[in-house]
Each structure stands twice: as C-alpha cells, then as structure tokens.
Amino acid sequence: MTKPAIKIFLALALVCVPQLPVLAQSGPSYEDILAGFSDPERWLTYSGDYSGKRHSPLAQITPENVSTLRPIWTFQTGTTTRGRGFETTPLADDGVLYVTGSNNLAWAIDARSGRTFWRYRRNLPSDLTYGASAPVNRGFGMLGERLFMVTLDAHLLAFDRRNGDILWDRELADYQVGYAATLAPLVLEDKVIVGISGGEYRTRGFIDAFDPVSGERIWRFNTIPGPGEPGSETWPDDPAVLAAGGGGTWMNGSFDPDLNLIYWGVGNPNPDYYGDSRPGDNLYSNSLVALDADTGELKWHYQFTPHDLNDWDSNHMPVLAEIEWQGQPRRVVMLGNRNGFFYVLDRVTGELLLGKPFTATTWARELDADGRPIILNDGSQGCLPDPWGSTNFMPPTFYPALELFILTARETCATYVPEEPANTPGQSNFGGTAVIDAEQGSGALRALDVHSGDLVWEFTYPSPTFGGVLSTASGLVFAGDHEGNFMAFDAESGENLWHYQTGSRIWGAAAMTFMLDGRQLVLIPSGTTLTAFALPD
Amino acid sequence: MTLRDFIPHLPGCASARFILLGLLSCLTSISQAQSVNPLEGNSRAITGGGSLFRAQCATCHGADAKGIATIDAPDLTMIWSERDLSVSEVFSTIRDGVPGSIMPPHKLTDSELWMLVSYLQDVAVAGVTDLPAGDVAAGAEAFRMNCSACHRAHGQGGSLGPNLNAITTRRSLESIMASVRQPSVIIGRGFKPVRVVTSGGEEVQGVLKSEDAFSLQMLDERQRLRGFQKTELQSLERLQQSVMPPFSRTALSDSDLYHILNYIQSGAAQ
Numbered sequence: 001m002t003k004p005a006i007k008i009f010l011a012l013a014l015v016c017v018p019q020l021p022v023l024a025q026s027g028p029s030y031e032d033i034l035a036g037f038s039d040p041e042r043w044l045t046y047s048g049d050y051s052g053k054r055h056s057p058l059a060q061i062t063p064e065n066v067s068t069l070r071p072i073w074t075f076q077t078g079t080t081t082r083g084r085g086f087e088t089t090p091l092a093d094d095g096v097l098y099v100t101g102s103n104n105l106a107w108a109i110d111a112r113s114g115r116t117f118w119r120y121r122r123n124l125p126s127d128l129t130y131g132a133s134a135p136v137n138r139g140f141g142m143l144g145e146r147l148f149m150v151t152l153d154a155h156l157l158a159f160d161r162r163n164g165d166i167l168w169d170r171e172l173a174d175y176q177v178g179y180a181a182t183l184a185p186l187v188l189e190d191k192v193i194v195g196i197s198g199g200e201y202r203t204r205g206f207i208d209a210f211d212p213v214s215g216e217r218i219w220r221f222n223t224i225p226g227p228g229e230p231g232s233e234t235w236p237d238d239p240a241v242l243a244a245g246g247g248g249t250w251m252n253g254s255f256d257p258d259l260n261l262i263y264w265g266v267g268n269p270n271p272d273y274y275g276d277s278r279p280g281d282n283l284y285s286n287s288l289v290a291l292d293a294d295t296g297e298l299k300w301h302y303q304f305t306p307h308d309l310n311d312w313d314s315n316h317m318p319v320l321a322e323i324e325w326q327g328q329p330r331r332v333v334m335l336g337n338r339n340g341f342f343y344v345l346d347r348v349t350g351e352l353l354l355g356k357p358f359t360a361t362t363w364a365r366e367l368d369a370d371g372r373p374i375i376l377n378d379g380s381q382g383c384l385p386d387p388w389g390s391t392n393f394m395p396p397t398f399y400p401a402l403e404l405f406i407l408t409a410r411e412t413c414a415t416y417v418p419e420e421p422a423n424t425p426g427q428s429n430f431g432g433t434a435v436i437d438a439e440q441g442s443g444a445l446r447a448l449d450v451h452s453g454d455l456v457w458e459f460t461y462p463s464p465t466f467g468g469v470l471s472t473a474s475g476l477v478f479a480g481d482h483e484g485n486f487m488a489f490d491a492e493s494g495e496n497l498w499h500y501q502t503g504s505r506i507w508g509a510a511a512m513t514f515m516l517d518g519r520q521l522v523l524i525p526s527g528t529t530l531t532a533f534a535l536p537d
Numbered sequence: 538m539t540l541r542d543f544i545p546h547l548p549g550c551a552s553a554r555f556i557l558l559g560l561l562s563c564l565t566s567i568s569q570a571q572s573v574n575p576l577e578g579n580s581r582a583i584t585g586g587g588s589l590f591r592a593q594c595a596t597c598h599g600a601d602a603k604g605i606a607t608i609d610a611p612d613l614t615m616i617w618s619e620r621d622l623s624v625s626e627v628f629s630t631i632r633d634g635v636p637g638s639i640m641p642p643h644k645l646t647d648s649e650l651w652m653l654v655s656y657l658q659d660v661a662v663a664g665v666t667d668l669p670a671g672d673v674a675a676g677a678e679a680f681r682m683n684c685s686a687c688h689r690a691h692g693q694g695g696s697l698g699p700n701l702n703a704i705t706t707r708r709s710l711e712s713i714m715a716s717v718r719q720p721s722v723i724i725g726r727g728f729k730p731v732r733v734v735t736s737g738g739e740e741v742q743g744v745l746k747s748e749d750a751f752s753l754q755m756l757d758e759r760q761r762l763r764g765f766q767k768t769e770l771q772s773l774e775r776l777q778q779s780v781m782p783p784f785s786r787t788a789l790s791d792s793d794l795y796h797i798l799n800y801i802q803s804g805a806a807q
Contacts, residue, residue: 083597083608083639132634132641387596417600421592426644433595438607462748463607482607483749499751 027144027161028093030189034257040515043092046139046184048512051320052254053398056513059474060520061535066476066488066498068536069522073114075530077101081135085466085507086525089139089184089395091147092514097523098161099530100137100184104151108164111516114532118164122151129426130198131180136508138252139184141192143212148192150181156194156210168215172196177425178203183252186262188293191218195249199267199313200428205247207264207289209296219296223247223266223284231283241278244423246270247285251315251393256331259348261299262291263320263333267313272387274309274418274431281306286314288333290350300350305339306372309379310363310416311387311434312338317395323403323450325353334450336396336407338389339363339373342453356453358446359390359409383413386436386464394468395510397477399491404447404456406477406491410464413440445469445479447494457494459487468510470522478513478522480506486524486531500533502526574624576651577658586656589649597639602660606726608639614662618706627654664706665713668802669795676800679793687781690801697744697760698728698781705802717794720781730776731755736769744780 028044036049037057047054061069077086081102090097090109096117097109104122109115124131131152140159141148146167147159153175158167172194173179178201186193191209199205205223210216224245225231235242246269253264269278269285286305289298305312316335323332325344333347340361344354352371357364363384364373377384388410396407418432443465447456467480476497477489482505488498504527511524522533576582591600597610604612616622622630628650634642645653685694690701704713715722724730731753732742743757753773754764758780767773 081639083610127642127644129641129644133639135639417591419588419591422588428593428596430592430596433591433600435600436605438605441607459750461750481750485749485751487750496750501749 027146028142030143030187033143033187041092041094043090043512043514044142045091045187046089046141046252047254047317047395050255050257052252052317052395053319053321053400054317054395054469054510055397055399055471055473057473058513058515058520059472060515061472061476061488061513061522062474063476063490063497065535069488069498069500069533070536071500071531072521072534073532075099075107075109075114075116075532077105077107077528077530079103079105080528084134084136085505085509086527086530087136087138087182087508088525089510089512090523090525090530091140091142092512092516093142095516098140098142098147100139100149102137103135104137104149106137106140106149106159106164108161109530111521111532114530120159120164122153122157124151125153125175127176128152129175129178129180130201130428131175131182133428134180134182134197136182137184138182138508141185141187143187143192146212148185148187148194148212150183150185150194152180152182154179154181154196154198156181156185156192156208156215158212158215170210170215170217172208173198173203173206177201178428182250186253186255187212188255191293193253193262193293195251195253195264197248197250199246199248199250199270200272200430202244202270202423202425202429203248204243204245205249205266207249207253207262207291207296209293221289221291221296221298223249223289224269225283234281234283236277236279244270244425245278245282245285246272248313248315250313252317254318254320254333255293256320256347259331260293261347262293263318263347264289264291265313265315265318265335267315268308268311271421271423271429271431272308272311273416273434274420275307276418276420277431279307282308286312286339288314288318288335288345290347302343302345302350302352302371304337304341304343304373309418310339310384311430312385312389314338315393316391317393319396319398319405320347321398321400321450325451332450334398334405336391336405336409336448338385338392340385340390341367341373342405342407342448344450344453354451354453358407358448358453358455359385359411361385361390379416383415383437383440385410386412386414386441387434388412388464388466392466392508394466394508395470397469397471397510398450399447399471399477401473402491403450404491405450406445406447406469406471408465408467408469408479409444409446409458411440411442411444412464413437443482445477445489445494447477447491459489459494459496466508467506468508470511470513472513478511478524480509480511480524480526482507484526486511486526486533502529502531504528572623572625574628574651574654574658576648576655577624579655582652582655583659585649586652586654586659589645589653590656593643593645594653602657613657614660615707616657617661618664619703624654624658627657662707664708665710665798665802667710668705668798671792671795671797671799673796673800673803675793676796676798676803679789680797680800683784683789683793684797695760697756697758699725701801705798710798713798714791714794717784717789718786719783720779721777721783724779728779730778730780732772732774732776733765734771735765736771738771742776742780745775
C-alpha cells in the first residue's frame with residue numbers, strides 16, 4: 001500500500017468507526033407482562049400471565065388437526081435429576097427461548113432451530129443440602145434485558161439475557177442449614193418475588209421481594225411467625241420451634257394487579273410427620289397467603305391442612321379467575337390441594353366458597369362451617385394419600401369458556417410412621433417416614449366443574465402422575481404423564497386426540513405455547529430433553 | 538449420639554478402653570473409611586442407624602430399605618449380595634452421594650455413617666442360609682424337567698419367569714418354597730399375567746413388562762416380545778393366576794427342590 005493510499009484508508013476508517021450499530025429493541029416491560037397473552041409471539045412469565053390459568057388464546061392447533069402434530073426439534077440438556085424431573089417452563093421473546101434446567105444450568109435457545117446462543121452453569125458447592133436432593137429449577141423471570149433465576153444454594157441471580165452474564169448475585173439464606181431455591185421468580189413492575197425451599201430441614205420459610213436493578217431486598221414475609229406475632233399462638237411458646245418451623249414457599253405465586261395482591265402457597269411445618277413437638281395449627285404452614293405487593297403485609301390467609309402430619313405442602317399454583325358465583329360476579333382464587341380437596345376462595349377477602357374432594361382420599365370428605373376439614377382418618381383407619389399428595393405443584397389449567405379446572409390427580413396409599421427426629425441443622429428432619437404401597441397407585445387427568453367441584457370428565461393413567469396441564473382456546477388440553485406421554489385432549493369431552501412418547505416421564509412440568517413465523521409451537525420438557533411441536537408446514 | 542457412646546463397644550478397642558493411646562488409636566481408625574465396620578453387629582448402632590435411616594434415607598429408599606422402583610431408588614437390602622459392595626464403599630457412598638444423581642452427600646459424623654452401615658448390614662437379605670444338602674446332578678436334571686422351560690440358571694433355560702441364578706442369595710428358603718407351592722399369591726412386577734385379543738382375533742397370553750395409557754409391552758408364552766396399541770385390542774384381561782403352575786409336593790418333593798437349589802448354588806453348570 002502506498003502512502004497516499006494509507007492516508008485515504010485511515011481517513012475512511014476514522015469516518016466509519018464512530019458509526020455505532022443501532023441497538024435492538026429492549027426486552028419486555030412490566031406492561032408487556034401485564035398484557036399476558038396479548039402478544040401471541042411471547043410467553044413472558046411462568047404461567048404465561050399473572051393469573052396462573054395457563055390458558056392460551058392461540059387457536060392454530062385445533063381438535064380437528066392436532067392428530068398431525070409432530071416434533072420439529074429436540075434440545076438435549078445433558079443434565080439430569082434422577083428421581084425428579086425437568087420441571088421448567090421456557091420463556092419466549094423475539095424468537096429466543098430462555099430455559100433453566102436441573103443442577104442450575106440455563107440456556108438461551110433459538111426457537112427456530114433448537115440451537116443454543118449461550119449456556120450457563122452455576123458452580124455449586126459440593127455440600128449442598130436440600131438443593132442436592134432436589135436439584136431442579138422451574139424457570140426464569142424476565143424484565144427488560146434481565147433474566148432472574150434462583151439457585152440450589154439459595155441465591156437469586158440477575159442475568160444479562162443477551163450473553164448469560166451475571167449482573168448481580170444475592171444470597172437468600174444459608175444453604176448449609178437446609179435452604180435452597182427452585183422456583184421461577186415472579187417479576188412485577190419494580191420487584192422480583194421469590195420463595196424458598198427446605199421445609200424438610202430446620203428452616204423457616206419466607207417470601208422475598210428484590211429490586212430488579214440494584215438487587216437490594218425490599219421486603220420479607222416470614223411464613224412462620226416470630227414469638228408474639230399473630231399466628232404464634234398456633235405454635236408452642238418456644239422461639240426455637242418457631243425459628244425452624246418449616247413453611248417453605250418453593251412454588252410460584254400469582255398476582256392480581258388490580259388488588260395489588262400476591263397469592264402464594266406455603267409448605268409443610270417441620271418436622272414433617274412428627275407433630276408432638278409442635279402442637280397447634282402451625283400457621284401459616286399449609287396455607288395460601290395473600291400479601292400486599294408493595295409491603296409484603298399479610299392481607300388474609302386460609303389454611304388447608306391444620307397441623308399437617310403428612311407432608312402435604314400447599315405449594316400449588318394459585319389460579320385467579322373471574323366467575324359468576326351464585327348469580328354474582330366473583331374474583332376467585334382456585335387450587336387443587338395435596339390433601340385431596342379442590343378449593344375456591346374469594347380472593348378479595350379470603351372467604352371459602354367451595355372445598356370438595358377430587359380424589360378418593362379417606363383423610364376427610366367435607367369441611368365444617370368454619371372451613372376446617374372434618375378429619376375421618378388420621379392414618380389409623382388405613383392408608384392415606386402418600387406424601388406426594390393427591391396432586392402437587394404440577395400446574396393445572398383453568399378453561400374459562402367451559403368453567404373447568406383441569407388438574408392431574410394421584411390416587412395413592414401410604415401409612416405414616418412418625419418418629420422423634422434429631423433436629424440437626426443441615427440434615428433432613430422428616431420425623432419418621434411414610435411407607436407407600438406402590439401396588440395401589442394410579443393417576444388421572446380430571447376436569448372439575450368450578451361451581452360444584454364435581455368431576456366432568458377424566459382420563460386415567462396406569463400410575464400416579466406428576467405432569468402439568470396447559471389449555472388453548474381452540475378447545476384443547478395438553479398434559480403429560482408418568483409413562484412419558486405428551487398428550488392432547490378435547491377440553492369439552494376429555495377425549496384423547498393425540499399422544500407422543502417422549503421417552504421419559506413428564507415430571508412437574510407443563511407445556512407452553514407461542515407463535516413463531518406464523519406457526520404455533522408447543523413445548524414440553526421431559527427427562528433431559530425439551531421438545532418443540534408444530535403442525536406440518 | 539457421638540463416637541464416645543460407642544467406644545466401650547468397639548471391637549478391638551475393649552482392651553484399650555481406659556488407655557489414652559488405645560483410645561486415640563480407635564478414634565483414628567474410625568475417622569476414615571476402612572475395610573471393617575467398627576460398629577458391625579452393635580445393637581445400639583443398628584437401632585440408631587435405623588432411626589437415622591428413617592430420617593435421612595427412607596423417603597427415597599423406603600422405610601424397609603427395599604427401594605422404590607418408580608423413582609429409581611435402589612433396594613439397599615440387596616447391596617451386599619447383589620453388588621458385592623464393601624463396607625468402606627457403602628460408607629463412602631452415603632458420605633459423598635452419587636454424583637449426577639438425586640443421591641446427595643450427607644454431612645454426618647463418621648460414627649453416624651458407620652451406624653447407618655451397621656443398620657444396612659443388619660437388614661441385608663441373607664438369602665438361603667439353611668439349605669439342606671442335596672444332589673447337584675439330580676438337581677440339574679430336576680431343574681431341566683420342571684423349571685428350565687421358563688427359568689434360567691447357569692446360562693440354560695427360558696426367560697418367561699425370573700432368572701434364578703442368584704435366587705439363593707436374594708430370597709430365603711421359606712419364601713422360595715412359598716413361590717413354588719403357591720406362585721399366584723405374590724407375583725412380582727414384570728411377571729403379572731395378561732391376556733389380550735387383537736382386533737384380528739389373535740389371542741395372546743403372557744407376562745406384562747410395561748404399560749402406559751396407550752400401549753402395553755409383554756413377553757408372550759412363546760417367549761416372544763410383543764407390543765400392542767390398546768386401540769388395536771378387542772380385549773385386555775389382567776389374570777389372577779400366575780403363568781407358573783403351582784408345584785405340589787407330589788409334583789415336586791421338598792427333596793427335589795433342595796436338589797434344584799443345590800444345583801443353582803453349585804456355581805458350575807452340570
């Protein structure tokens with residue numbers, strides 16, 4: 001290159017270098033999450049919207065064409081949780097899927113090809129407690145260009161969603177005592193709401209709100225009251241018992257923006273099976289709590305299983321809906337509980353509207369005038385539903401046009417053997433064990449009339465099942481079973497219309513759906529794979 | 538419970554009970570995985586280990602330590618006979634967990650770990666410990682005549698029923714006798730009898746290997762693996778009677794059975 005040529009090149013370079021590329025549009029705002037399913041190409045929060053209905057308006061896949069549904073790609077995570085599941089719900093935005101997996105792996109995946117943009121793996125300590133026995137994760141929260149994920153060593157992380165870099169890392173609690181975190185954070189306008197796992201250890205549950213930008217904690221609600229606080233009268237007068245009373249908050253909550261209330265389930269008291277050390281109802285274990293989103297203040301609670309002796313955590317997705325109740329419009333919250341009852345409550349006041357068994361549970365068959373269960377069998381009259389419960393955290397769906405609550409039911413039989421525990425921090429503290437009769441187990445997908453709790457239809461499975469449920473407004477229900485089938489059903493009749501054997505049980509996960517290039521995709525995690533389905537081109 | 542509670546009971550430590558040097562020696566030996574469980578057979582260690590087991594392990598491995606197949610938790614009563622594990626391997630597995638699996642490491646003291654090992658040694662399935670003497674050659678012939686159509690031992694025989702090669706290490710003599718005389722009382726998973734009629738009218742009977750809401754997988758009586766879609770079946774019947782016929786004492790005397798078990802245990806094909 002001659003000297004003049006170099007000069008020209010340098011001059012051109014100086015002209016060109018300051019030209020910065022125009023940045024891509026920033027990620028979803030609070031208003032976008034609030035708008036729920038209004039943008040068909042997005043799925044921005046665990047249930048798709050704040051209500052927890054997991055009911056998508058998409059209608060390209062219908063009862064008439066679902067039999068032609070086929071896989072278009074499979075993503076292999078390369079990580080497994082033997083004995084548990086791949087429990088996540090991917091988030092979708094701008095053609096990218098944000099996915100968390102077992103053992104705190106996470107990925108950004110091209111939704112068109114199933115190929116990864118980036119992969120993250122947390123360097124976990126070798127002495128995990130609860131996080132080692134259940135190394136699962138249920139998904140990201142998202143706001144703008146940030147993703148939020150909790151970890152098995154009980155931290156909350158903020159990611160840059162463009163490259164997987166960690167922006168901040170906050171400890172929620174000491175994992176060595178028995179704390180861990182597994183849920184998908186609930187992201188509000190200016191808060192990231194998370195809960196905690198570890199109710200099988202000497203822990204005290206809480207729900208926390210963090211600032212999404214700074215990572216500072218804004219408030220904490222303790223699920224087990226302190227000495228002298230309201231609710232402490234339902235425990236022995238012993239600070240040591242309260243400080244380790246359990247009450248995990250390990251499943252996602254839902255949010256009502258009009259009431260500015262968060263609805264969240266609380267888990268079992270500790271010890272799980274041994275109740276002699278904790279006489280009383282043990283509030284707020286096994287309850288649904290409604291909290292002010294700004295302050296974390298308790299507005300109301302309802303306890304499903306007072307003085308639980310069966311590990312029947314109430315960590316279920318609270319489903320918010322507007323229904324006509326005895327001629328009046330009511331804002332309700334609904335859930336199927338591990339104790340075998342389906343509940344409808346007024347979500348403004350916490351008033352119980354309906355509580356009715358949806359399985360053959362012999363524990364109780366009705367509630368008294370105060371909404372307390374009339375216990376028929378404490379376990380001395382034969383077996384009870386097992387500790388995994390009559391259903392569990394696997395998400396149900398609510399189909400508004402049919403007013404059907406559709407959930408996975410488990411029919412099981414277990415005897416409980418309580419034993420005084422050692423109460424050692426860092427060691428699981430069940431207080432005995434449960435003996436499960438595997439010969440007596442079965443499962444079913446059940447659709448309940450939300451006004452009566454009556455069974456409208458069911459589809460039975462050969463074994464107790466842990467798969468979640470999605471519905472779409474085209475009249476379809478998607479569900480997974482313990483044998484590995486991913487299935488589609490007619491929402492009105494319960495008729496099975498399609499199934500695909502994924503090769504591993506579907507455990508704790510429910511499907512999600514969104515549009516991509518004019519095509520409706522349905523995704524389900526199973527075993528070590530995430531599979532995307534669509535109709536043929 | 539601490540190690541000190543067990544010191545007077547430690548085998549090999551008794552003579553050193555009041556001698557500091559000996560005590561230190563015992564502490565050193567117990568503080569790491571070793572080839573001998575210092576608490577083996579100690580009744581208090583077994584009881585304490587049982588409590589620890591129910592608190593720490595039973596959720597996955599079952600209150601009886603027999604495992605829970607649906608969550609892939611192994612039967613721990615069989616680890617000694619089937620897997621031939623040493624006490625130090627069991628000690629290390631409990632302490633360190635199984636990487637890549639749901640089995641976590643456990644922050645227990647060494648004495649607590651040895652208590653758990655003692656408990657697992659105590660609940661170990663001993664198999665046939667009281668087998669009367671028998672004639673191996675006669676047993677081989679009786680096995681060929683009565684069992685080998687469906688069962689396998691020493692590499693010979695059929696596959697419709699369980700492989701009997703290790704049966705004397707897995708089951709007691711009493712339970713083996715019960716299965717031979719009344720095989721329908723307890724039918725194990727993988728051997729439940731079923732009969733299907735296909736849409737084409739074919740009747741197939743066999744043992745159920747697997748099933749989901751839409752299909753079933755069986756080994757038919759001709760020992761052929763068959764898979765069926767349930768929509769293609771006219772009928773599916775779950776039978777109460779095992780595919781194995783009951784063997785009365787007339788059909789197979791106790792001494793014939795002892796010959797057979799001696800043959801199975803003999804370790805060499807005849």
